[in-house]
Amino acid sequence: MPRSARYRANVQSAEPLSPTVRRVILALDGPFTHEAGQAVFVEVRGAAGSVRRAPYSIASAPGEHGPGTLEIAVAEDRSSERASSTATALRDLAVGAEVLVEGPVGAFTRSGERRESAALFVGAGTGVSPLRAMIADAVNAPPVPLLLLFGAREESELLWRDDLDTLAHRMPHFQWMASLSRPREPAAAARRGHVQAHLDEALAALGRQALAFVCGPPAMVTSVSAALLARGWNEERIVRDLH
Known part of the structure; x- marks a missing residue:
């Protein structure tokens, strides 16, 4: 480091x-x-x-x-x-x-052997900051499946939305999906509720075993970690950071 x-x-x-x-x-x-x-x-x-x-x-x-x-x-x-x-x-x-x-x-990174693994990024609010850095850094790295599950209150709080769309266009192996807990237009929201409610969809889209990088408010990090553990993940595959 x-x-x-x-x-x-x-x-x-x-x-x-x-x-x-x-x-x-x-x-x-x-x-x-x-x-x-x-x-x-x-x-x-x-x-x-x-x-x-x-x-x-x-x-x-x-x-x-x-x-x-x-x-x-x-x-x-x-x-x-x-x-x-x-x-x-x-x-x-x-x-x-x-x-x-x-x-x-800090050691919340994809350095070393972690870069070789597929990654599930789960973030909320400014907790997406380090995840956004990791995703942008992957542009020049060997391609592995990457997926970001982004939680926000409403659409206007989806930080770096244009950047994420650009990165997804540049890297076919990267995709991102958003979940809105309090959308202004509920009917238009593709996913509603907190991010942990959409883990199964994200894992299915990722399509392979991965490392999870979870960053955001403590309650969200704890809930997502517990949900992954309940799905058979072990602690070594979950990397956490609190915001």
């Missing part, structure tokens, strides 16, 4: 991915390497000396946006602590603003 280090970084761009999530691209001040699926800590310093720090999964494949540049997805903080949260501070930064970045960190 690449060694973790500290960097100064500038906000290169910031734009909406959805009504509640912003795509932030950071340009670091030195060489940076990572494995798809890893994360970084981002630190924002306030004018009054306050320091806000939180982990963010890297949503871009290594080198996707150029050397020393990475993408993260920053969700709106709706908690009672939102005024002082790292997410709020990041979302308020202008292009060119400086932050500190430490990383990469």
Whole structure:
């Protein structure tokens, strides 16, 4: 795994991915390497000396946006602590603003022998960030079946939808399907409910034994893992990350 280090970084761009999530691209001040699926800590310093720090999964494949540049997805903080949260501070930064970045960190990756296995990716919300990085990184890898089961409240919260469609066009061995828990137009939703309700469909579409990479809110990760175990999967085939 690449060694973790500290960097100064500038906000290169910031734009909406959805009504509640912003795509932030950071340009670091030195060489940076990572494995798809890893994360970084981002630190924002306030004018009054306050320091806000939180982990963010890297949503871009290594080198996707150029050397020393990475993408993260920053969700709106709706908690009672939102005024002082790292997410709020990041979302308020202008292009060119400086932050500190430490990383990469984490072992939620398809490195080594994992790249040779078919993969079932299950994600919800910004938990799709590291999965999106792994899928984009697979463009130049030997083809194996890949399937993403993406859970969101409504269609507008399907992050990177155009990117995923483009990747599916470029890689015939990759497909993705969405499940909406609260669709605005229920009749138009192909799949309704939480992602675990559609695991059997996803597994049938994948068509072979695979590794599962599950990332999202703790309750979703626990539920999907339990559902896979109930279907005969063993723990070694389930890789988890919490958001």
